[in-house]
Amino acid sequence: MYGSASTHDIPTQAATGLENEDPILLAEFEARIARGEKIEPTDWMPQLYRKQLTRMIEQHAHSEIIGSLPEGTWITRAPGFRRKMAQMAKVQDEVGHAQLLYSAAETLGKTREQMLSDLVNGKSKYSNVFNYPTPTWADSNVISWLIDAGAIVNQMANAKGSYGPYCRALDRICAEEAFHLKYGHDAVVHMATGTPVQRKMMQEALNRWWPAIMTFFGPSDKMSTHTEILMRWKVKMATNDACRQQFLDMYVPKIWEIGLTLPDPNLRKNEDGVWEFSEPDWEDFKRVINGDGPCNAERIAVRRAAEENGAWVRRAMQQPQARYVRPLA
Amino acid sequence: MLFSFDPRISRLELPESAPAPPDKAALDQFPTYEVFHQRKENSAYVYVGPVHAPEADVAFLFGKEQFSRRFPCTGMWVVPTEAIRVTEYGDDLQSVYDRLPLLPADTLAAPDAAGLEAYDIFHLKKRGKAHTHVGQVQAASPETALQAAKAAFGDQRPVVNVWVIRSADLLRSDEDDRDMWTTTPDKKYREAIAYKVQDRIDRFKQEG
Helix, strand or coil: CCCCCCCCCCCCCCCCCHHHCCHHHHHHHHHHHHCCCCECCCCCCCHHHHHHHHHHHHHHHHHHHHHHHHHHCCCCCCCCHHHHHHHHHHHHHHHHHHHHHHHHHHCCCCCHHHHHHHHHCCCCCCCHHHHCCCCCHHHHHHHHHHHHHHHHHHHHHHCCCCEHHHHHHHHHHHHHHHHHHHHHHHHHHHHHCCCHHHHHHHHHHHHHHHHHHHHCCCCCCCCCHHHHHHHHCCCCCCCHHHHHHHHHHHHHHHHHHCCCCCCCCCCEECCCCCEECCCCCHHHHHHHHHHHCCCHHHHHHHHHHHHHHHHHHHHHHCCCCCCCCCCCC | CCCCCCHHHHCCCCCCCCCCCCCCCCCCCCCEEEEEEECCCCCCCEEEEEEECCCHHHHHHHHHHHHCCCCCCCEEEEEEHHHEEECCCCCCCCEHHHHCCCCCHHHHCCCCHHHCEEEEEEEECCCCCCCEEEEEEEECCHHHHHHHHHHHHCCCCCECEEEEEEHHHCEECCHHHHHHHCCCCCCHHHCHHHCCCHHHHHHHHHHC
16 A cells, blocks of 8 residues: 555645535535545535545555555565565555556546556656665665555545545555555564664665655645545545654654664654654655656656557457446446 | 666666657556455355456456455456446435336236346445345346335345346356365465564564
8 A cells, every 4th residue: 555645736726616516416415424424426526526536546546556666676686485475465465456446536537548648648646755766675675664554544544535436445455454564564673673784774775765754645734725625525534744643653663663763853752742853855855746756757667668568468358349337336 | 778776677778758658548448347256155245346357257357366366255246337237326324215216017017937037136235335235136127127126125224226237247256166266375474464573573672
């Protein structure tokens, strides 16, 4: 599981378009959500709800596909047969998650073809952390443990959201994640409590990844009308800051207990139980997500090559009389 | 040429940048099939999700890979999405059967048994949950199958939504192939329980 809490391009200043919606249908829709009932694909929904959910689920799906690339390249180089098998199982899970998520997004009306096109043409984003490289096995371990952990914080919240197909997909995804988290923790503990060389490798990987991890949940939410509406509609279940705090609370102690340090002198929990930290470099974040990161080109090029290499298989299996029907649920 | 920390990617000699490819053509990813699975012997089949596939056999294969790989499974059904007849969705706690328009009596009058076909009926009990198989009815059309389902299963409550599927449209796993669902027991490495690090952490703390 790799999805990060914030969609990377919430139109915070744009109009909500709510004034154009039918007020009676809108009231029924909001009442249903307030009662705790889920929205199903054929229900009436406001344009903003459809648009925001499509973008969010699609981005989550892309993150699973792209996130499996840096871990996937370590399968052949993972130390030992058992780790190769486990790393392979994890990567296979993540790609399966993308399938589930693309299907959930499709029920909102965007075809899989269009989503896959928008990933390689750069119109859709994926979690920005995957624009950074994994130069060592320890870097791959950091993804397995801490990026997955961050994603789990977010996905557990989203699984309580209001859209039926997304909830169904997330229930299944969360069930598989238990293994990923334990596997990642095991790998990091093994290195951190190993030989001095292993320990050093782990610490250096953690130092490289920490700034990216701190941006994983996105910048602090501006409490805009949008955020307020999306939270009322149970599209967004927790603010970016709340997710970040929960993550720090759960994982910083686990990192410290194995003798690793974090490269932020200001990181500490204050008397009110709130984590303080140095503000991440959001300018750099913006630059990288807009294409200028160390691995953006590689990720897209690899995805694109995989698509192109499989094209002849898809062509050979095409049924000329087939017609597209949106999946049901 | 693109340089990567992974030598296998560098060897692909991919261009550093390239103009965006044209958008994919419609159905490049194939039409969808909906998949149902049975988690243990004698339990009802439950909806698990869609797969994209060029034909039913391939859909079954993808469904098996996607939905039975990590969970116990003893059987699987797949059906083309367009073969499912869907009612409207009701509220939680209601039954959509209550809203069913009554068909004229002559359409319900059972034609000779030769004109009847089996239909499988699935109920959604709560929004956000999954459609579950409740049984089969004999009918001459999807519309009359829905009426027959109301007679047979209408007392169940709540029913948020009903799917009606002509039984002949469902591709079902074969009872004789049941051993295809047994997984190798030596895959413990993909279970959370196989990872026990606390001993190692405790030892590290004591030594430190």
